[in-house]
Amino acid sequence: MKIQLALDRFTIEQAIAITKRVYPYIDWIEVGTSLIKEFGMESVRALRKEFPGKTIVADIKTFDNAAYEFEMCYAAGADVATVMGASPVVTIETCMNVAVKHGKQVMIDLLNTSDDQLEKLTVYREAIFCAHVSKDQQEITGQKQGLAGIHLPGSRFRDTNRKVALAGGINAESLPSLAKVQPSVVIIGSAITKAQDPVLAARTIKALTTSAEGGTSV
Numbered sequence: 001m002k003i004q005l006a007l008d009r010f011t012i013e014q015a016i017a018i019t020k021r022v023y024p025y026i027d028w029i030e031v032g033t034s035l036i037k038e039f040g041m042e043s044v045r046a047l048r049k050e051f052p053g054k055t056i057v058a059d060i061k062t063f064d065n066a067a068y069e070f071e072m073c074y075a076a077g078a079d080v081a082t083v084m085g086a087s088p089v090v091t092i093e094t095c096m097n098v099a100v101k102h103g104k105q106v107m108i109d110l111l112n113t114s115d116d117q118l119e120k121l122t123v124y125r126e127a128i129f130c131a132h133v134s135k136d137q138q139e140i141t142g143q144k145q146g147l148a149g150i151h152l153p154g155s156r157f158r159d160t161n162r163k164v165a166l167a168g169g170i171n172a173e174s175l176p177s178l179a180k181v182q183p184s185v186v187i188i189g190s191a192i193t194k195a196q197d198p199v200l201a202a203r204t205i206k207a208l209t210t211s212a213e214g215g216t217s218v
């Protein structure tokens with residue numbers, strides 16, 4: 001289970017500084033949508049340059065203009081770029097094709113994706129399917145990521161080795177039960193980056209994922 005550190009609502013310098021502190025406890029680095037919107041591809045390039053040894057995820061949340069946006073992310077050094085599951089299927093298909101062309105990956109963000117649409121997306125076997133509770137759902141309607149509320153991408157995904165990611169307000173309390181879903185990736189932002197002690201928070205989360213996988217806690 002990879003830990004993807006979500007970097008949102010920071011300057012590029014702040015994002016680099018916090019990542020350096022928690023570096024040993026995380027696996028993937030997400031250049032958050034807010035960074036991409038505020039600073040553009042420079043944010044992806046900067047994180048790529050600073051952390052050559054980590055997987056960089058550009059959370060661009062593409063909804064249209066797929067080839068242009070995905071080419072841009074991969075050229076800036078992203079290993080993974082995100083597209084919204086609710087987009088037209090042709091958009092998602094285009095993202096998958098651009099990823100194959102560059103030997104990169106696609107994460108499909110299932111925020112507000114209907115079951116009918118999800119059914120259509122099951123053909124994209126190489127994608128990572130991200131069940132996501134949004135910031136607005138967290139902050140305005142008080143929704144939480146949890147086994148009851150999760151829009152899990154169907155039992156068939158778990159049965160067929162589809163890669164699943166979970167995101168949205170995940171913390172040390174919710175992680176152990178969410179780990180039962182055996183996600184490939186857990187995406188964690190504020191529980192680490194806004195913690196009073198981000199290093200302790202990251203180390204605790206790393207220990208929880210390790211023990212959920214049957215390993216020894218660090």
Ligand SMILES: O=C(CO)[C@H](O)[C@H](O)COP(=O)(O)O
Binds near residue numbers: 007134169
């Ligand atoms: O995609 C995102 C916001 O749209 C965030 O990356 C995701 O929600 C994880 O951050 P947090 O743990 O703070 O919710």
